[in-house]
Amino acid sequence: MKKEFYNVGIIGGGLMGKEFASAAARWCHVTAETPTPRVVGISDPNPEARKWFEKLPELKYSVADYKELLEKDDVDVIYVAIPHNLHAQVYCDIINAKKHMMGEKPFGMDYQANAKIMKAIKNNPDVFVRCCSQHPYYPACQELIRWVKSGKVGKIIEVHSGFRHSSDLDLSKPINWKRTISINGEYGCMGDLGIHTMHVPFNLGFIPKTLYAQLSNIIKERPDGKGGMAPCLTWDNATLICDSVNEKGEEFPVFYETKRMAPGCTNSWYIEVYGVDCSVKFSTDDANGFWYTENFGKEQAWCRVNIGYKPAYSTITGSIFEFGFPDTVQQMWVAFFRELDGETVDFKCFLPEQTQLAHKLQTAALASNLHKVVVDLDTFDANSI
Numbered sequence: 001m002k003k004e005f006y007n008v009g010i011i012g013g014g015l016m017g018k019e020f021a022s023a024a025a026r027w028c029h030v031t032a033e034t035p036t037p038r039v040v041g042i043s044d045p046n047p048e049a050r051k052w053f054e055k056l057p058e059l060k061y062s063v064a065d066y067k068e069l070l071e072k073d074d075v076d077v078i079y080v081a082i083p084h085n086l087h088a089q090v091y092c093d094i095i096n097a098k099k100h101m102m103g104e105k106p107f108g109m110d111y112q113a114n115a116k117i118m119k120a121i122k123n124n125p126d127v128f129v130r131c132c133s134q135h136p137y138y139p140a141c142q143e144l145i146r147w148v149k150s151g152k153v154g155k156i157i158e159v160h161s162g163f164r165h166s167s168d169l170d171l172s173k174p175i176n177w178k179r180t181i182s183i184n185g186e187y188g189c190m191g192d193l194g195i196h197t198m199h200v201p202f203n204l205g206f207i208p209k210t211l212y213a214q215l216s217n218i219i220k221e222r223p224d225g226k227g228g229m230a231p232c233l234t235w236d237n238a239t240l241i242c243d244s245v246n247e248k249g250e251e252f253p254v255f256y257e258t259k260r261m262a263p264g265c266t267n268s269w270y271i272e273v274y275g276v277d278c279s280v281k282f283s284t285d286d287a288n289g290f291w292y293t294e295n296f297g298k299e300q301a302w303c304r305v306n307i308g309y310k311p312a313y314s315t316i317t318g319s320i321f322e323f324g325f326p327d328t329v330q331q332m333w334v335a336f337f338r339e340l341d342g343e344t345v346d347f348k349c350f351l352p353e354q355t356q357l358a359h360k361l362q363t364a365a366l367a368s369n370l371h372k373v374v375v376d377l378d379t380f381d382a383n384s385i
């Protein structure tokens with residue numbers, strides 16, 4: 001290990017900023033060799049949002065303007081979790097200030113914003129940049145990834161990767177920034193949830209070649225929180241069907257499903273790989289369960305293994321216990337800091353070039369849905385839309 005500590009500043013003290021600070025605060029949980037993050041700074045224009053962070057023992061800087069954090073020589077890494085319309089400017093400023101960065105998805109509000117961030121990354125090759133996506137770090141999902149990589153599934157028939165929420169079925173819920181085009185972006189649910197569904201297929205080397213999208217805006221008005229109604233023009237649900245190819249040159253469809261109106265789903269993230277020899281699946285609805293098929297001649301039976309607490313990076317928790325969402329966040333950050341520190345990492349955090357591909361898919365999805373056509377991704381010019 002090269003460095004014992006990295007000093008981290010957080011930009012955006014909302015939901016995800018707190019999740020990281022909490023994971024860092026219990027770093028003693030991790031027994032695997034890894035540098036320790038020290039949360040030394042928080043930036044948020046809202047003093048109420050900063051208050052929660054001010055109780056952290058190592059916090060030195062609590063500032064409204066994020067540029068103040070970027071000027072601090074003793075801040076090595078920035079985690080940035082802010083609304084999508086601010087990504088391009090703030091991410092570029094962070095990278096140009098030579099701070100290593102974990103950015104949040106969608107990594108730019110649209111393709112053009114993402115291109116600006118990619119340019120800043122290209123101009124600063126000494127800066128380490130990754131994009132947040134924690135769900136694949138469930139041990140049962142890691143087991144699924146190992147099975148697919150080992151070739152046990154045989155020739156792939158199809159892949160389903162999705163993220164289903166249902167909170168928008170509550171029609172009395174006031175609209176927030178994730179439901180407005182000006183702040184969330186045109187992608188709607190895809191910008192919010194899409195990268196989560198692409199991490200495992202992309203890391204497994206499944207390259208999308210064509211795309212057909214079905215997008216739905218089911219509820220077009222929502223309470224504005226002030227007694228009236230506001231237009232809600234963002235996509236609620238999206239299904240992308242991509243003809244894809246793997247490293248062996250095999251072709252198969254990958255279905256990317258992102259839904260904010262999926263009855264019965266609180267936060268259901270899932271990945272299913274169907275193969276000729278064997279199929280495997282994982283869902284956060286059954287976080288400990290790794291499912292695979294056993295072949296009995298003409299029939300296949302689903303088998304469930306209770307994986308328990310066996311994460312990629314060892315911790316103090318016994319292997320018989322249950323693994324949960326805060327653990328995925330911490331494991332992802334271990335992967336981030338190990339890679340930053342020069343270690344080899346089996347399953348990497350989402351890469352900047354993968355965010356660019358994600359944007360190409362999501363932009364192509366808007367075009368596909370508009371014209372009701374299949375988009376050839378090899379020739380598609382995402383700047384044309």
Ligand SMILES: NC(=O)c1ccc[n+]([C@@H]2O[C@H](COP(=O)([O-])OP(=O)(O)OC[C@H]3O[C@@H](n4cnc5c(N)ncnc54)[C@H](O)[C@@H]3O)[C@@H](O)[C@H]2O)c1
Pocket residue numbers: 011012013014015016017043044045046049064066080081082083084086104105106132133134191192
């Ligand atoms: N990885 C995940 O599972 C996950 C989950 C939810 C959200 N996200 C992503 O995290 C990001 C933030 O989402 P959230 O749910 O935490 O939002 P949030 O609304 O809870 O928090 C955003 C925070 O950013 C602050 N902010 C606004 N402008 C700022 C500025 N100029 N400088 C500093 N802070 C500023 C706001 O005051 C707010 O406290 C988004 O990109 C979102 O897509 C990721």
